Amino acid sequence: MKKFLSLFAVISILLLAACGSDDEASSDTSAESEVSGETYTVGATQIVEHPSLDEAYNGFQEALKDAGLEVEYDFQSAQNDQNNVQPISDGFVADDVDLIFANSTPSALGALQATSDIPIVFTSVTDAVDAELVPSMDEAGENITGVVDLHPEQIEETVAFLEDNFADANVGMVYNAGEQNSVNQVESVKTAAEGTGLSIVERTVANSSEVQQAATSLVEDADVFYIITDNTVVSALDSVVGIANDQDIPLIVGEPDSLAEGGFATFGIDYHTIGYRTGEMAADILTGEKEPNEIPPEYPPEIELFINQQAAEDQGVEWQDKWDEEAQLVGSE
Known part of the structure; x- marks a missing residue:
């Protein structure tokens, strides 16, 4: 009888050890799965x-x-x-x-x-x-x-908006010539403006601290500002907005988020x-x-006209009734 009890105890210990080993293996596998899979x-x-x-x-x-x-x-x-x-x-x-x-x-x-x-x-x-x-x-x-x-039609639509509403204007552009992204956009603006009455006036900067001076230097030459999606200039957009408001120069921007900073209008994404x-x-x-x-690269799905009504007022822009229908209006009171 004692031999039987001893044998039973040994078997029980082995079974418990085996179960513990399985639990640990399961736990380890689960942990590895969480790290590698999730x-x-x-x-x-x-x-x-x-x-x-x-x-x-x-x-x-x-x-x-x-x-x-x-x-x-x-x-x-x-x-x-x-x-x-x-x-x-x-x-x-x-x-x-x-x-x-x-x-x-x-x-x-x-x-x-x-x-x-x-x-x-x-x-x-x-x-x-x-x-x-x-x-x-x-x-x-x-x-x-x-x-x-950049939507394929964004620059063309913006230039068309400028021609329709600011005919024969000198368009002042500030950008970082070290950003290839910006150089390409400016060249596209020039191409789109061919055959229109618009003239492009440029100033280049190397860093955000130069943006205010560059925009100030455009005041005598520009009827309207057009700030593209240049990271250097957008990061200092408040300085351009201040000049646009003080000098009654409409400020066209490259994307809707810049409207919240004081831009007047954009064909944006x-x-x-x-x-x-x-x-x-x-x-x-x-x-x-x-x-x-x-996975092929993609363009943005769509663009639309956004206009900041408060910025239009601040920059002395004469309101066009057609904008009420054509644009998504922001900044209205």
Whole structure:
């Protein structure tokens, strides 16, 4: 009888040990699954912090949240200093992040220079083909894709608006000649203005501290300001707004977020929307549903005319009744 009890005790201990081992293995597997299958690290980089880029980043994060993904973000701004761009992306590569979100043309170029292995999704890029981020708007790069922020008709529509409402005007433009994104837009504006009565007057800056002086120097030459989606100038837009208000110069801007800063009108896009779409691309890549090169880059879905009524008043713009029907009105009392 004692032999039987001893044998029973040994078997019980072995069974309990086996069960404990299975539980531990199950726990370890679950933990590994959570880390590898549900938690991702995304390196997020943008050239500078301003409302449009910030909204794109917000939209990106929202899309990943809506996709049910657990994401840890390492956000870094280059503080509008080109010297900071490359080290940020190099750091992401050293940290072996799962994906890089590049929010602006310089940020995307820095990311692509840093890696050909880690997936990159971009937005707030004006011309991804000319910047050599992708071969064409029908074909992604090997490890990079995204959504540009310039609708194909945006500049043409803006120039048409200027011609219709400010005929024969001198159009003052301030931009950073070091941003290829901006150079391309200015050239497109000049092309669109050919055959019209509009004249383009330019001033270039190297950093945001030069924006106010450049805009001031345009006062005698410009009938209207047109500020494109130049990161350097938009980050100091308040100085341009102040001059436009003081001198009664209408201020046309490149995107709706700048209306909140005091711009008068824009044919713009919603940066939250393009950021969200970029996040949807990122979700497909992170979960393994698609490779970056299987997702063609995209244009924004649509543009529309936005007018800030308060800014129109502040800048001495004579109100046109047709705008009540043609535009989305903001800033009205």
